[in-house]
Amino acid sequence: MSFDNSQKIGILGGGQLGKMLIQTALDLDLDISVLDNDPDCPCKSIATNFVKGDISDFQTVYxxxxxxxxxxxxxxxxxxxxxKKLESEGKKVxxxxxxxxxxxxxxxQKQFFKDHDIPTSEFILVSGLKEIADNKEFLPAVNKIGVGGYDGRGVQTIRTEADIEKGFDAPGILEKFVDFDKExxxxxxxxxxxxxKTFPVVEMVFHPVANLVExxxxxxxISNHIAEKANKIAIQTIEAYSLVGLLAVEMFVTKSGEILVNEVAPRPHNSGHxxxxxxxxxQYDQHWRAILNLPLGDTKDISxxxxxxxxxEENHEGIAQVxxxxxxxxxxxxFPFFYGKKKTKPFRKMGHVSILADDFDKLKEKVNFVQENLKVVSKK
Structure with a gap:
């Protein structure tokens, strides 16, 4: 294991996660290039080299x-x-x-969980609305579009037969609704x-409308028993994939104490800001350590x-103003952190605030204070 900071590193995507990765990469004096189609993306001004281009286009990525x-x-x-082609030619991906x-x-992804005995909710694969209707006895359920869902989009709860039309007429999954205690x-x-190495387990509260972490x-x-079980499942999942890097493992804890993996993301994640x-x-330090095959850092929490x-904000779209x-x-x-996005729209992630305190009540009080007082609106 030897470190070579002369390596040229590329990030596909120039959003806020890339921005935070670059900020950490500067500590190791890494040479970072970024590919993104948005000339005003958050990474544009801090990357060693920025390339405007489509990360979904074969030739552009190659x-x-x-x-x-x-x-x-x-x-x-x-x-x-x-x-895959770049990997076959010797690039580390x-x-x-x-x-x-x-x-x-x-x-x-969901089939992988089932095939590798990773606990997850009961599900069926569906091709579209007709197949959802043909399986109405499976309701209540959550319909997730197979490809393209992001930040709460592509997910729809279908509680009754009358809700089926709210689903997606595209290949996806129908997951049995989980009556969970915590996420x-x-x-x-x-x-x-x-x-x-794992980071301490976090509890997420989701926005009731936008379906993303609030x-x-x-x-x-949670109890030590539940925490140990959650960590064990996260380790089982990354080992099953043999993934190099970070894996965010989102889980449900049911009322009976069962833990079910909801979904995973193979990158830095909102749940680790x-x-x-x-x-x-x-998590950004750890990502670089992992993909550069350096010793992983101590994930202990200090607070x-x-x-x-x-x-x-709702009803605001245009040039952003804090x-x-x-x-x-x-x-x-x-500690506020803004992503550098020039334009706002309802429920767009514009930044985050990290809060430290020595007890839960103080944390909750400050969460409420931030939500009530910090707004991103559009300029009038």
Whole structure:
């Protein structure tokens, strides 16, 4: 295991996760190129080299990667065949392309869980609305589109036969509705030598309309038994994939204490933003350590923490403007992070706030304060 910081590294995707990866990469003096089709993406101004181009186009990705040494992703919607070709030509591509291919399709991802005895909810594969209607005895259920869902899009709860028309007329899965007690996430890392480390289990609270994480608490308010079980399942999952890099494993805890894997993401994740302030090593540090085959860092938390997503306000679309920042900065141990997105729209992730406190009640109080006072609106 030897470190060579002269390697040329590429990130496919120039969004907020890429921005946070680059900020950490600067500590190791890494040479980072970014490919993204948005000339105003968050990574544009801080990458060593920025290339405007479509990460889903074969030739664009190949031309971007052929002169680099290591390639990674910050979003799954990438051209897999191009990454496979680059991998076959000796480029290091982490997470490995065949794993991204499996995970980016919720149908193959869910089948992988079943085939590898990873506990998950009961499900059936469906081709569209007709097949959902043909399986109405399976309701209540959640319909997820196979490919293309992101940040709450592509997910629809179908409770009764009358709701079927709300589903997706496209290949996807129908998951038996889980009456869960909590939603948890574990971020787990693995390097090429097979070293594995998990971050403390977090509890996520989802926005009732946008179906994305509204805020989270770390560590989750669960028993040691449940935490150990969640960590064990996360390790089982990354080992089953033999993935090199980070894997965010989202889980349900049922009322009876059973843990079911909901879905996974092979990259830094929304459920790990707080690690920038609350843990000895952040998920972004750990990602670089994992894909460069360096020793993994100590994931110990140094404080109880919360993370609040800053979402674009409803009924606001246009040039973004932040309101209430002075109030937020007047609070102790409250750390806002903005993504640099020029335009806002309802429920768009515009940033996040990490909050540290020494007890749950103080955390919850500060979460409420941030939600009430920090807004991203459109300029009038």
């Amino acid at each position: 031309d971007f990667g052929k002169d680099l040494d290591v390639l990674t992703i910050e979003i799954e919607n990438v051209n897999i065949e191009s990454l 982490f997470p490995q392309p065949h794993i991204v291919e499996n995970i980016k399709n919720k149908c193959t 948890l996430a574990v971020i787990v890392a693995r390097n090429s030598d097979g070293e594995i 805020y989270l608490f770390s560590p989750a308010a 707080h690690t920038q302030k609350a843990n000895l090593v952040s 109880m923490a919360a993370m609040v997503n800053i979402l674009g 309101e209430g920042l002075e109030k937020i900065l007047g609070q102790d141990n409250v």
